[in-house]
Amino acid sequence: MSVEKLKSNATTRIEFNRFPRVDLCHQPTPIEEMPRLGALLGGPKLHIKRDDCTGLATGGNKTRKLEFLMGEALREGADMIVTQGAVQSNHVRQSAAAACKLGMKCHVLLERRVPDRDESYEKTGNVFLDKLFGTTFEFRPNGLDMNAEAMAVTEGLRNAGHKPYFIPGGGSNATGALGYANCAQEIVDQSVQSGLHFQWLVMGTGSSGTQAGLVAGFHILGYDLPVMGISVRQPKERQTGAVLATTQKTLAHLGGPDIAPDKILVDDGYVGEGYGIPAPSTLEAIRLTARQEGILLDPVYSAKGMAGLIGLVRSGFFKPEDNVLFLHTGGSTSLFAYEDQISEDLA
Template sequence: MEFARAELVSAVTPIEPLPNLSALLGIDLHIKRDDLAGTTMGGNKSRQLEYYLGAAQAAHADTVLITGAVQSNFVRTAAASAAKLGMKTIVQLEARVPDVDALYGSNGNVLLSRLLGAEVMYYPSGEDEAGADAALRERAAQERQAGRTPYVIPLALGNPPLGALGYMRAAEEILQQDSAFDVVVIASGSGLTHAGMLAGLRAVGHSARVIGSCVRRDAQQQRKRIRTVLDALAELTAHASQVGDDDIMIWDEALTPGYGQLGPPAAEAMAMMARTEGLVLDPVYTAKVFAAVPALVESGEITKGSRVLFVHTGGLASLFAYQSALENAFPHG
């Protein structure tokens, strides 16, 4: 089956060695710079949006509606990508993170979404995916009555996981660059990036372990979600049917204290990457993902000498909304 694709990632993102961390950890560590993918601070969501916005174009949509957390990179990247394609964007921001300050609600991705011309609406719950999708569809109906042609990018399970196709493509891209990795460490949130990478590798018979680091749910919940996404993805493409339950590897020890909150493992990972390789991670996704690498080396789950690829999925815009948390984690002096 062919799927419409809007070309948002026009160049191959590099794979770079991390020599200092490799020496420190005793592994051969590389980084896939998907923080450079797409437009306006980029990230993995650009690859997912190629298929959602491709479908929107095929439907002749002029308005895109999307939901996510207040500091969602997905909604900000959707606003940027839709602007590039000449579409209006309505972003719905969900209250997922407790005890936030004023900066969280106004800086980072929120500020960029407004700059990009997105209309912002709000949803009071951060744990009601079906309800958030229903609110978008209700608003889409209003847009339709006003003479526009809306396209909803859904969040909840039960919708075709078009975004996962983007990371099946990313898996192909990685293998064309370098196919000799033993382990791939990647974010596991909505499940589209993780499931797509896993399905893409297995589709061509590559046996690298794909370890998803949880950014929103614990390991038990996330394992079920990845299985559900993979089963739905297999309905879109037979290439996704090669993934067994044993292939779904989940790590959640940096999730604490919860989604969108900076805990000690993530803060330590941010410091390690910044001070060893000069690369910055964000507190919501990539710091929690990279935290898996030294922890799994220490536990022996990633053996010394392994060739490891860490997928940097971007998200740096949200950094500027976390000033208070970062100042607490890295005090002056």
């Protein structure tokens, strides 16, 4: 795509000032080339969008969502937030930090979603930081409707005299996804400024809001950048349905046009045994990205996303002349909860 076409696509803007928002995020986050990893794989030019550098509590993709979610919470007069996630949730860590920054309380429900972990799993990594931020929390067994559980706790706190605001897991609703519609506009602006057009964006996809926000944003902006979500948990059909539903709600929230279901792209070939369980390809992605580019990935989301990117390059999915952008969603603090498994791989 020519620079002139890029500039033409950038003339459409999304007006985000009509939504309540607080300033939590270092942005724009940089886009960097990954020349050594690209050369090692012998594929297209690889680039990385450093949303691990958003600033809040070591950064991560949830910070962009929380700008809009916490803005809405303050508008509603909330004095505390309630949310949920897996034990080593990056979303919970960033939500807890956002609450501290705004002088609010944070109560969370942690799902014991990952089986066969030792007791240190619930003490280190993100859990340690949750405690540092003064979060109160309670655990739940695997397999429950965690959003329903958290909503019930929210109602109980309201009846007890608090003013709680409920945030769904991952911050993934139409409000939270605004953060990644905004990121889509940021990527378009960076492309215009650099003259660099990407043919693909690859990312790990879980609770759906990050991928949905990007797809919705690019759709409204008329920017042709397909987003390949590498599922970290669910089979392709379920993940595609979840992302499509959140995309449609986000577009409705923004007043954008409808989108065709075939615009939602998901690859479920890198889930392995399940959520939070690193596959051999996950561990390889952590090692290669660290040793080739000095970049840390997490075992739950970003490394499975990178494993997907590596696998797609090796399979010849991309053209040699393509520029491929990987979205780094952060989460390296959870590396400490997987130290034994990663150390075995390194050995």
